[in-house]
Amino acid sequence: TGSTPVNPGTPIAGPTSESASQNLGRHTRRSGTDGAGSPLRGIRRRFDIAIFRKRLDRLMRHLRLWGVPYLLAAMLAVWFDAHYTLGLNATESLPQRLFLIERGEQPYRGDHVAFRWQGGGPYPAGSTFIKIVAGVPGDVVTRVDGVYFVNGQSMGRAKSVSRQGILLQPGPTGTMPAGFLYVSTPHPDSLDSRYALTGWVSTAQIIGRAYALF
Numbered sequence: 509t510g511s512t513p514v515n516p517g518t519p520i521a522g523p524t525s526e527s528a529s530q531n532l533g534r535h536t537r538r539s540g541t542d543g544a545g546s547p548l549r550g551i552r553r554r555f556d557i558a559i560f561r562k563r564l565d566r567l568m569r570h571l572r573l574w575g576v577p578y579l580l581a582a583m584l585a586v587w588f589d590a591h592y593t594l595g596l597n598a599t600e601s602l603p604q605r606l607f608l609i610e611r612g613e614q615p616y617r618g619d620h621v622a623f624r625w626q627g628g629g630p631y632p633a634g635s636t637f638i639k640i641v642a643g644v645p646g647d648v649v650t651r652v653d654g655v656y657f658v659n660g661q662s663m664g665r666a667k668s669v670s671r672q673g674i675l676l677q678p679g680p681t682g683t684m685p686a687g688f689l690y691v692s693t694p695h696p697d698s699l700d701s702r703y704a705l706t707g708w709v710s711t712a713q714i715i716g717r718a719y720a721l722f
Contacts, residue, residue, distance in 0.1 A: 595622050595636050595718055601698040604720035607638055613717040615641050620718035621691060621709070629705045630672050638718050639700055639709075643690025649681045649701075656681075656702045663692050666702040677704040687711045 571578075595607040607620065615621040621641050627633030643649060643658040650656070656663040656679070666678050679701050684690060688708040692700045700706055 593715070595638050597638055601693040601695045601700075602638065602640075602720075604722060606721045607718040608721055609636075609638075609716050609718045611716045615689070615714070615717040617641050617644055620720060621689065622715040622718040623691070623709050623713040624715060626713060629670070629674055629699065636715065637691075637706075639691035639693055639698070641689050642692040643684055643701070643708075645684050645686045645688060647684050647690065649684060649690060651678060651681050654678075658690055658692075663690075663700075663702060664696055664698075667697075670699070671697055679703050679707050684708060689714075 591611055593609045593611060595609045597605050597607065602620075607622065609622040619641050620638055622636055622638050625631050625633060625635040625637050631637075642661075642663060647659050649658055650660075651666070655665045666676065668676055670676055688710055690701045691706065691709050692698065692702070701708055
């Protein structure tokens with residue numbers, strides 16, 4: 509009595525097209541495929557053209573200030589690499605450890621010489637060796653009871669076995685021809701021209717003159 513009952517056969521109206529659009533919009537914003545939350549909008553937000561220009565301007569000012577020193581440093585590095593290199597002595601044959609090698613510079617008697625190892629023994633071919641020039645073309649190399657001499661000056665006794673257990677053959681003797689050097693060091697275990705493994709060093713093997721740094 510005071511209310512009107514709902515007719516069970518009356519259909520209940522669904523959502524209008526306007527409310528459906530609102531629901532879809534809310535859904536897509538939550539999913540991040542449209543609006544402010546989209547990945548594309550996030551990229552645009554992160555890439556701020558003003559910040560980019562500011563950083564570019566800062567880089568250009570830095571290059572205007574330091575560009576010439578950087579260029580000179582690069583040119584110096586290229587020039588140094590073309591004329592010099594560094595050599596590290598990893599054995600006890602010489603007291604010094606680090607050498608500056610002047611590429612293509614011909615060493616003379618008493619100088620340090622850097623040369624490429626021709627292969628054999630415990631070292632791979634192409635390794636850099638540094639020794640002292642003890643004999644030059646025209647010098648006479650002799651061996652007496654296992655002791656080597658260059659123009660009568662003792663170069664030390666040659667051993668038959670190395671410290672690594674490698675059998676060692678004696679090096680050449682006689683008058684040294686053009687294009688070869690006799691190399692040695694004061695250390696008794698130096699693998700130098702007393703042994704056939706090293707022999708007389710040819711000019712083709714020579715990298716250059718070496719200068720002891722420390």
